Amino acid sequence: ILNVEQSPQSLHVQEGDSTNFTCSFPSSNFYALHWYRWETAKSPEALFVMTLNGDEKKKGRISATLNTKEGYSYLYIKGSQPEDSATYLCASSDWDSSYKLIFGSGTRLLVRP
Amino acid sequence: GAGVSQSPRYKVAKRGQDVALRCDPISGHVSLFWYQQALGQGPEFLTYFQNEAQLDKSGLPSDRFFAERPEGSVSTLKIQRTQQEDSAVYLCASSLEAGANYGYTFGSGTRLTVV
Numbered sequence: 001i002l003n004v005e006q007s008p009q010s011l012h013v014q015e016g017d018s019t020n021f022t023c024s025f026p027s028s029n030f031y032a033l034h035w036y037r038w039e040t041a042k043s044p045e046a047l048f049v050m051t052l053n054g055d056e057k058k059k060g061r062i063s064a065t066l067n068t069k070e071g072y073s074y075l076y077i078k079g080s081q082p083e084d085s086a087t088y089l090c091a092s093s094d095w096d097s098s099y100k101l102i103f104g105s106g107t108r109l110l111v112r113p
Numbered sequence: 114g115a116g117v118s119q120s121p122r123y124k125v126a127k128r129g130q131d132v133a134l135r136c137d138p139i140s141g142h143v144s145l146f147w148y149q150q151a152l153g154q155g156p157e158f159l160t161y162f163q164n165e166a167q168l169d170k171s172g173l174p175s176d177r178f179f180a181e182r183p184e185g186s187v188s189t190l191k192i193q194r195t196q197q198e199d200s201a202v203y204l205c206a207s208s209l210e211a212g213a214n215y216g217y218t219f220g221s222g223t224r225l226t227v228v
Contacts, residue, residue, distance in 0.1 A: 034216060043116065044215025089155060099144060104154030
């Protein structure tokens with residue numbers, strides 16, 4: 001059974017600040033790591049899917065890294081904007097059930113103007 | 114359609130009532146998933162369909178929960194004799210292929226409140 005942990009639980013930053021969150025997951029039998037952004041009253045939106053150790057992905061001001069050997073991923077947001085305010089979820093899957101995402105509880109980000 | 118559509122958006126049910134939640138996935142998406150998100154927690158896996166076949170229902174919390182996808186497109190999650198602990202957001206997601214190399218496309222969810 002996978003256990004995915006995210007920290008911090010919530011984060012308040014000022015517009016323009018850069019920030020990062022952590023996702024930890026069991027490293028054995030690892031298959032893939034997903035990041036989603038979930039804005040209130042909307043659908044969770046896929047940000048990244050990462051599978052390889054050392055992977056780094058970038059989408060605008062948001063980037064993510066993956067360490068499968070030690071079982072963690074970081075999500076970075078450079079120059080936070082109020083529209084970045086959302087809950088950021090990570091989810092992991094393993095080779096036994098590669099389709100089954102096990103989610104963390106999320107990091108709730110609030111960016112103050 | 115352009116995205117995954119779920120209905121109703123909100124549902125209030127009296128304890129003991131049966132409910133049915135609908136999911137319209139993206140056309141052509143083979144894989145369909147249901148997740149349950151309780152307050153303050155991350156989404157939890159309920160069940161997985163590949164076309165019309167339900168390949169994994171290990172996450173369904175009890176035999177009161179039943180999901181179907183008879184023609185391999187629209188799916189319905191049914192909850193019989195609802196209980197207060199069933200109150201949650203129910204998310205549906207679809208994906209082009211099985212396996213998790215693709216990000217899933219989620220619907221906006223159905224918020225179920227059992228009173």
